[in-house]
Amino acid sequence: MSKVIAVDLVLTQDFFPRFGGAHMWLYEVYRRWPTPVTLLTRSYDATPADRESQTRFDARDHGSLRIVRADMTVDDINLLSGASRKRFANSVRQVRAIAGKERVTLHVLRAFPEGFTALLTKLRSPRKTKLIIYAHGEETLVARASGQLRLIAQLVYRFADLVIVNSQSTEALVKGLCPSARTVCIHPGVDASQFRASSETVDAFRAQWGWPSGTVIVSTIARMEPRKNQVAVLKAVSALRAKGVPLAYVCAGDGEERPKLEALARSLGIEAWVRFPGSVTDEQKVLTYAASDLYAMPSIRSGEMIEGFGIVFVEAAAAGIPSICGNVGGQSEAVIDGQTGIVVDGTDQAAVEAAMERLATNMSLREQMGAAGRMHAASLDWHDVTAATVRAVGGRA
Numbered sequence: 383m384s385k386v387i388a389v390d391l392v393l394t395q396d397f398f399p400r401f402g403g404a405h406m407w408l409y410e411v412y413r414r415w416p417t418p419v420t421l422l423t424r425s426y427d428a429t430p431a432d433r434e435s436q437t438r439f440d441a442r443d444h445g446s447l448r449i450v451r452a453d454m455t456v457d458d459i460n461l462l463s464g465a466s467r468k469r470f471a472n473s474v475r476q477v478r479a480i481a482g483k484e485r486v487t488l489h490v491l492r493a494f495p496e497g498f499t500a501l502l503t504k505l506r507s508p509r510k511t512k513l514i515i516y517a518h519g520e521e522t523l524v525a526r527a528s529g530q531l532r533l534i535a536q537l538v539y540r541f542a543d544l545v546i547v548n549s550q551s552t553e554a555l556v557k558g559l560c561p562s563a564r565t566v567c568i569h570p571g572v573d574a575s576q577f578r579a580s581s582e583t584v585d586a587f588r589a590q591w592g593w594p595s596g597t598v599i600v601s602t603i604a605r606m607e608p609r610k611n612q613v614a615v616l617k618a619v620s621a622l623r624a625k626g627v628p629l630a631y632v633c634a635g636d637g638e639e640r641p642k643l644e645a646l647a648r649s650l651g652i653e654a655w656v657r658f659p660g661s662v663t664d665e666q667k668v669l670t671y672a673a674s675d676l677y678a679m680p681s682i683r684s685g686e687m688i689e690g691f692g693i694v695f696v697e698a699a700a701a702g703i704p705s706i707c708g709n710v711g712g713q714s715e716a717v718i719d720g721q722t723g724i725v726v727d728g729t730d731q732a733a734v735e736a737a738m739e740r741l742a743t744n745m746s747l748r749e750q751m752g753a754a755g756r757m758h759a760a761s762l763d764w765h766d767v768t769a770a771t772v773r774a775v776g777g778r779a
Contacts, residue, residue, distance in 0.1 A: 388484060388485040388486065388487065389420065389480065389481050389482075389484050389485070389486045389487070390412075390415065390417060390418070390419040390420070390486075390487050390489065391419070391420050391421075391422060391477065391480055391481060391486055391487070391488055391489070392408060392412050392419055392420070392421040392422070392447075392489045392490075392491075393421075393422050393477065393488055393489070393490045393491065393496045393499065393500055394408060394421065394422075394423050394490070394491035394496060395423065395424055395454065395455055395456070395491070395495060395496050396423070396424065396491075397409075397421070397423035397424070397449075398439050399426065399432075399435040399436055399438075399439045400426065402605070403518075403570065403691070403692070403693040403694070404491060404492070404516070404518050405491070406570070406693060407516070407548070407570040407693070408421075408489070408491060408516070409444075409447070410570075410571065410573070410764045410767070410768075411764070411767060411768045411771050412446060412447055412489065413444050413445035413446055413447045414445060414446065414764060414765060414768040415445075415446040415447075415768065415772070416446070416772060417446065418446055418448065419446050419447050419448070419489075420447075420448050420449075420450055420480055421447050421448070421449050421450065422450050422451075422452060422454060422476060422477065422480060423449065423450075423451055423454075424451060424452070424453070424454060424455050425451035425452070425453070436451075450480065452476045453472070453476075454472065454473040454476045454499070455469070455495075456469040456470055456473060456495040456498075456499070459494060459495055459498075459530065459531065459534070460530065461530055461534075470495070470498060470499055470502060471502075473495075473496075473499040474499055474502050474503050474506070477499065477500070477503050478503065478506075481503075483510075484510070485510045485511075485512075486503075486510060486511055486512070487511075487512040487513075487514065487775070488500040488503065488504070488511065488512065488513050488514065489514045489516075489775075490513070490514065490515050490516065491516055492515070492516060492517070492518060492521050493515055493517065493521055493522075493525065493534065493535040493538040493539065494521065494525070494531060494534045494535060494538070497515050497534070497535075497538040497542075498534050498537075498538060500513055500515070500538070501513065501534075501537060501538050501541055504541060505541070512543050513538075513541060513542045513543050513544075514542065514543060514544050514545075514546065514775055515538055515539065515542040515544070515545045515546070516545075516546050516547075516548075517539075517545050517546070517547045517548070517552050517553075517555075517556050517565075517690075518548055518552060518690040518691070519548065519549065519551060519552040519555060519688050519689070519690025519691070519711050519712060520686060520687050520688050520690060520711075521535070522535065522552070522555040522556055522558070522559055523555065523686040523687070523688065524686045525559060526559070526686075527686055532559065535559050535560070536559055536560045539556055539559060539560035539563040540560050540562055540563065542563065542564070543564065544564050544565075544566060544774060544775065545563050545564060545565045545566075546565075546566055546567075546568055546771065546774065547565055547566070547567050547568075548567075548568070548569060548570055548690050548691040548712060549567065549569065549690055549691045549711070549712025549715045549716075550567055550712070550715060551690070551711050551712040551715065552567075552690045552691070552711075552712055553565050553567050566774045568767060568770050568771055568774065569691060569696075569715065569716070569762055569767070570691055570693050570696070570762070570767065571693075571696065571762040571763055571764040571766065571767035572693065572696045572697055572699075572700045572759050572762055572763070572764065573700075573763070573764050574700040574756070574759045574760055574763060576664075576668060576700075577668055577671060577672070577697060577700035577701040577702075577759075578672075579668060579669055579672045583669065584669065584672045584673050587669040587670075587672070587673045588673035591630070591632065591657055591673075593630045593655070594628070596628055597628050597629070597630045598627070598628055598629050598630070598675045598676075598742045599629075599630050599631075599632060599673065599674045599675050599676075600615065600619065600629060600630070600631050600632075600674065600675065600676050600677070600678050600738065600742070601631070601632040601633075601634065601670055601671065601674035601676075601677055601678075602615060602631075602632070602633050602634065602635070602677065602678055602679050603634045603635055603662065603667055603670060603671070603677075603694055603697075604634075604635045604679055604694060605635050605636070605637045606633075606635050606636060606637030606638065606639040606640045606643060607637050607638060607639055607684070607687070608639060608682075608684040608687075609681055609682055609683065609684035609687045609688065609689065610635075610639075610679055610681055611679065611680050611681050611682050611708065611728045612633055612639070612643050612679075613639075613642075613643065613646060614680050614728060614731055614734045615631060615633070615678045615679075615680070615734070615738075616631065616633070616643065616646050616647055616650060616652070616656065617646075617650070617731060617734075617735075618678075618731070618734050618735040618738045619631045619650075619652055619655065619656070619738075620650040620651070620652050621735050622735060622738060622739055622742065623652060623655065625739075627739060627742050627743060629655065629738070629742055630655040630656070630657075631652075631655060631656045631657070632656075632657045632659065632670060632674065633656060633657070633658050634658075634659050634660070634661075634662050634666075634667075634670055635660070635661060635662075636660050636661045640658065643658070644658055667697075668701070671697060671698055671700075671701035671703060672701050672702075674701075674703055675703060675741075675742070675748060676703050676704050676705070676706065676738075676741045676742070676748060677694070677695070677698035677703055677704070677705040677706070677723075678705070678706040678734075678738060679692070679694060679695070679705070679706070679707060679708075680706055680707060680708040680726050680727075680728035680734050680737075681707065681708040681710065681711070681713060681728055682708055682710060682728040682729055683710045683711070688710050688711035689707075689708065689710065689711040689712065689713050690711050690712050691711070691712040691713070691715060691716050692707060692711075692712070692713050692716040692717075693716075695707055695713065695716035695717045695722075695723070696716055696758070696759055696762055697759075698723075698755065699717075699722050699723075699752075699755030699756065699758050699759040700755070700756065700759035700760075702752040702753070702755060702756050703748070703752050703755070704722060704723040704724070704741055704747075704748055704751035704752055704755060705717045705722065705723035705724075705755075706723060706724050706726060706734070706737045706738060706741070707723060707724075707725055707726070708725070708726065708727070708728035709725050709726065709727050709728070710728070713725065718754070718758060721751065721754045721758075722751055722754050722755040722758050723751060723755070724737040724740065724741065
């Protein structure tokens with residue numbers, strides 16, 4: 383009897399070198415996968431800088447992953463449009479070109495647009511296709527606001543062999559759209575070993591910000607968009623400094639909100655106590671956590687956007703600093719309230735300020751929560767997350 387050959391294919395329209403937490407989740411899991419995996423994604427070649435960044439990334443060692451880039455984007459989802467249907471048909475051809483006639487397990491970033499491509503592939507060859515969909519939270523809220531996207535998400539979740547959700551909050555959202563969805567909750571993880579740095583290196587990095595030695599530094603490393611709620615942190619820093627708390631703020635990242643945030647720091651008169659370093663490298667990210675005393679991102683719901691989990695909170699925990707997070711979405715599953723940080727209502731400015739003051743003025747509490755955070759992060763090691771995912775996915779299609 384001939385051996386049955388199966389292909390593992392990760393399908394994500396967007397990927398490195400442009401990425402977010404969802405893409406990090408897939409990358410860290412599948413580069414550790416026990417068997418070879420092909421990842422199909424788009425090519426970033428609009429500018430020479432994009433091409434150079436992509437070339438550098440693709441040249442790295444990606445473990446089990448083999449990256450294939452092709453024209454497989456569907457930017458405007460409209461099933462009534464012939465152009466949109468052609469884009470989906472092209473994406474299906476790209477998938478079939480890799481899978482050939484073999485059995486294939488599709489591991490898909492989200493319900494749409496990639497999930498619909500995967501669903502069409504499965505309906506074409508149901509006996510040869512296994513469908514694994516990831517869910518992050520915000521896409522389910524986006525789906526509820528659109529008749530077409532709601533239908534697509536419902537169909538994808540219904541026909542998926544498994545939906546892997548990043549939090550119990552996201553699981554409830556998926557079930558709200560498709561009660562029959564087969565779900566499993568697996569929290570994203572962290573490589574805690576990466577979040578260690580020598581005291582000399584940390585001291586030198588911290589000194590470059592130019593603040594006095596007794597300053598308590600709060601940081602946020604995130605895309606600058608309304609739901610991340612850096613506005614509340616800036617206002618809290620201003621209010622607490624007025625009370626004599628020696629706070630300073632490192633607001634790292636980039637995005638459409640950056641000009642507004644910089645203007646707010648100036649209007650509050652705290653520009654000398656705020657740094658906007660922009661997007662940071664992996665090394666700079668590690669050092670920013672290590673040189674900070676606490677992490678704050680009291681994320682809120684903005685339109686249909688929420689924080690489905692929050693890998694940044696687990697990274698901060700791995701670095702040994704407590705976090706302040708919001709109470710919407712899955713943040714409270716990333717931060718254990720009262721143990722690894724404080725969960726607040728991000729729309730309540732007084733609550734944000736009270737949490738920040740509590741941590742800023744109590745070094746022993748920060749150290750206690752930081753130690754608990756390291757233990758929490760250790761329980762979410764990427765190797766363990768990968769092993770849990772392998773067990774959940776089970777046998778191949």
